[in-house]
Amino acid sequence: MSFGDLISILFFIQDEVFIQIDEDIQRHNELLDAIQKSPSEVGQIVARRRKDFTKEFFVHLHTVAESYYDNPTEQNAVAKLRSECLAAVEAYDTATENIEALNAAELKLQDIINSPSVDAACRKIDNLAEKNQLDSAMVLMITKAWSAAKESNMMKDEVKDVLFHLYKTARGNLQRLMPKEIRILKYLLTIEDPEERMSALKDAFTPGEELEGQDIDSLYTTPEQLHTWIRTVVDAYHFSREGTLIREARDLMNPKLVQKMEELKKTIQDQFM
Template identity: 75%
Template structure:
């Protein structure tokens, strides 16, 4: 009993100094709001539970105590709440919640700093080249949230670094990585624009051709690889990449080859100046036989007919002439492509399985080949046709569209690929 009485006396005498001690190296249980009478102190159950769970981490409480020290009352001043006539002061649940938020913010900041330090180590030791950085940033789903904190952490460490070499390395990492990061952001912005409006890909290419660089396509396929657990998304991105390659190549072929465009204009002018429609068609046939009928000329004929069709200022007779010239040019251009591709494209238009099998029989039956009019009679072997179809399917699945000839690239479509796979199986089952 005497010991207990002595302890009570000492406790009441030292109540003011306990507030000062709580700001130093006190235990977690001493972390309480200061400036209140010790006789009426009360801690919310929620905050008590937090102290019990986190009692092994006193340093975090000292940080919070320092952050809150501006609200403490000096020990030599009389606290307004020390008057016994005032109602008891307690820690409200709202106050405990605010204290918890402060602690959570500090813990989150410390965790983020650790992540940034780890990334700095990765970029400086494990993955040190811009190529590695591009790949890591393309694969990351969290980098957008970490970006500002990472660069700020690099600057903080450089400012506090005493080793000149390390200081230079940190500043160089921040500068070089920011350059790569800005490139990746531009690539992501372009990719997002394409994904939102795939039907406007041609317009996007014509407006932003300079952005479709080799680095962009590498980035696109890297992003596609990052979806290894989502095959549908991975295939969609690979298909989008193939579409971009095809449109960019078509744009380049149509706009950058000035000589071809000028030559096509001269050919078109010569065709239009023909004395009759038959003479104009013969000129087109003659160009095809000399292998001088190119896509640029066909594009010009297509545009001329399209413009005439859409206006009321052109006579119907002129529209009919331009349409006839257009069809003649397209027919001749199709005959310039390998006959196996022409056979495949014809087979893909047939929906009935029996009719498709019958046409395959006809294609594999040797005979005289006839070209002209509305029907072409062509012959090939099962092995050659199978090789062409397999090349298209393999190029699609391995994203190697650039290895195909131009005439086969329009087959790089998921629905067409499925039909091609059915045709391949049909040829293998019945003819090989």
């Protein structure tokens, strides 16, 4: 191959790259134009064209916004549109994940209900927990089924008993999947009396045999580990990073509980570290 042939090939590749880039930009601009024409319908556009809202598209939006360096009004408008698109995509993805989770949970529940006996059904729940496939969507479905049965006058007592048994089994398994520090923390937050809370803290930091039951647990950890978990939750609250928490800890994200956790954190620092 001559040098001239090599140059020709390089120019050909370069042209192909430019063509691809140009096509990508045209596609991004077309999507941006559609959004700008109907800014109130961003959610609907995302639902129709989710695959077009790529990382490259958002990079393009950032580039477009930066290009208006001499026009702050237009720059802010594009930046705002970019934020709205990000929020719409996140909402769409979350909803899709939730639907998929509920569909999967429904199939699992159907399989459990079709078990030949209560023991077999409970074993299936235990197996799901062992495989880390017993999620909150699954437990929610079982809880709703049990709740509906409990309040119904049309359902036989045997069916209610079965659903209650499944509910207790699922709830117990989900509880055991929760990190023990979160379980200890949630228990400590239920104690109002300072002396009783201090006693519970001492118990939590005293090594011993760990027992786990559906209603009562005997668990222990170290001051450093519990302090780390508390700090993680509190920091997530203050810096609005709820999404960084495991789902079992997200129900701790409210002002009153955070205030209690701040007090607990200080107590652990002062008394145990």
